Amino acid sequence: xxxxxxxxxxxxxxxxxxMEAVPVYGPVAKRSRFVFERLEAPDELRLDYDxxxxxxxxxxxxxxxxxxxxxxxxxxxxxEPTEKVLLGVHFYDVKAIDQTxxxxxxxxxxxxxxxxxxxxxxxxxxxxxxxxxxxxxxVGTDVQPEGHDAFLTAIEGGYVFETRxxxxxxxxxxxxxxxxxxxxxxxxxxxNAAALEQCPEKLEHGTEEIATKVRAAFGDDELWxxxxxxxxxxxxxxxxxxxxxxxDVQDTWNVDQSGQRTRFWDGCLTExxxxxxxxxxxxxxxxxxxxxxxxxxxxxxxxxxxEKLGGPACVGCGRCSAGCTADIADPVRVINxxxxx
Ligand code: SF4
Ligand code: SF4
Numbered sequence: 001x002x003x004x005x006x007x008x009x010x011x012x013x014x015x016x017x018x019m020e021a022v023p024v025y026g027p028v029a030k031r032s033r034f035v036f037e038r039l040e041a042p043d044e045l046r047l048d049y050d051x052x053x054x055x056x057x058x059x060x061x062x063x064x065x066x067x068x069x070x071x072x073x074x075x076x077x078x079x080e081p082t083e084k085v086l087l088g089v090h091f092y093d094v095k096a097i098d099q100t101x102x103x104x105x106x107x108x109x110x111x112x113x114x115x116x117x118x119x120x121x122x123x124x125x126x127x128x129x130x131x132x133x134x135x136x137x138x139v140g141t142d143v144q145p146e147g148h149d150a151f152l153t154a155i156e157g158g159y160v161f162e163t164r165x166x167x168x169x170x171x172x173x174x175x176x177x178x179x180x181x182x183x184x185x186x187x188x189x190x191x192n193a194a195a196l197e198q199c200p201e202k203l204e205h206g207t208e209e210i211a212t213k214v215r216a217a218f219g220d221d222e223l224w225x226x227x228x229x230x231x232x233x234x235x236x237x238x239x240x241x242x243x244x245x246x247x248d249v250q251d252t253w254n255v256d257q258s259g260q261r262t263r264f265w266d267g268c269l270t271e272x273x274x275x276x277x278x279x280x281x282x283x284x285x286x287x288x289x290x291x292x293x294x295x296x297x298x299x300x301x302x303x304x305x306x307e308k309l310g311g312p313a314c315v316g317c318g319r320c321s322a323g324c325t326a327d328i329a330d331p332v333r334v335i336n337x338x339x340x341x
Contacts, residue, residue, distance in 0.1 A: 001163040004160070004180055008157060013175065014174050015039070018174040025059060027047070027088045035053050036059065045088065049128075051317055051322075057097065059084075061100065061113050065078075066078035066261070066262050077111075079116075084119065085122075086122050089125065092242075092315040093317065094145035094147055097147045098146050099305075099313060102308070103245055121167045122149050123150045123168065126151075126153040126192050130199060132322065133201060133319075135200075137197070138199065138316065140315060143310055150163045155184060160184050201318065201332045205339050207312055214302040214303050214338055217341070220341075230326040235269045236320075237269060237323060238297070241317075246265070272285070274286045274293075
């Protein structure tokens with residue numbers, strides 16, 4: 001693949017040409033924060049964002065997604081994937097997409113996720129501003145981001161554009177790119193390395209050490225109850241997480257026997273997540289206590305999935321830390337506390 005350079009003055013024309021050919025999504029400002037949205041104009045793109053409210057997984061796995069529609073005549077799939085470009089994804093979110101790609105395809109191939117995923121060209125971008133609770137530099141450091149087609153780095157006077165796949169290479173046709181010089185490539189490497197130095201939070205131990213000690217703390221009910229004492233069971237820490245992928249499925253019926261089957265994001269911190277029917281009106285909630293639910297989330301992020309994913313199921317984005325009203329969800333504080341106990 002190739003490494004090219006495009007001048008800042010030519011970047012808007014590149015975006016415009018791409019947007020005329022295909023829908024382009026990227027980070028845009030929403031009041032004082034940022035969200036991934038479809039771009040309507042090139043100047044909406046904010047590659048200087050720190051972190052988005054919701055991760056880019058919402059494009060492949062929407063908060064509410066119809067899976068199928070039915071009526072008296074039969075059933076049909078609701079999936080209608082369209083080609084699109086997702087621009088400006090930070091590397092920690094690419095790592096999270098790698099995880100959901102694996103989890104939605106390894107056994108039961110999930111066409112409703114993969115259909116959107118396979119029609120999306122992803123262009124990652126360097127982190128120009130680091131969010132206040134990020135710790136991406138100290139988590140899963142052995143895991144490299146894979147699932148992107150090109151990588152864009154802002155340097156003096158323009159952008160270095162490294163292509164990773166044929167899909168990424170095809171985007172070069174939309175802009176006035178020229179081969180990058182060695183000096184531009186070196187500057188891009190320096191810019192990307194510098195972002196890693198700016199994380200405000202830091203895990204103090206390696207992945208294996210953390211996994212072992214967190215798992216060993218499983219039976220310490222007093223610890224988990226104390227950590228979860230202020231938890232509202234709101235599920236925000238699940239909802240904003242790029243690596244959470246649980247969902248609930250509901251059928252909606254209309255009076256004419258038509259309807260749809262829809263899946264909705266669900267979260268293991270909410271009170272009824274682990275509630276099961278026992279029949280005859282009875283039920284059992286096998287994680288009834290807040291401490292049990294809080295423990296489950298930390299176990300999932302730090303230990304349970306490590307072998308399958310090759311690293312922790314947390315990419316250090318800091319969204320959960322920033323989103324938790326009680327300010328108790330921060331994996332750095334929880335894990336550093338467990339490691340110190
Ligand atoms: S840890 Fe925080 S964000 Fe998560 S459910 Fe509890 S109160 Fe909500
Ligand atoms: S657990 Fe928190 S910091 Fe880790 S990936 Fe999820 S939202 Fe980001």
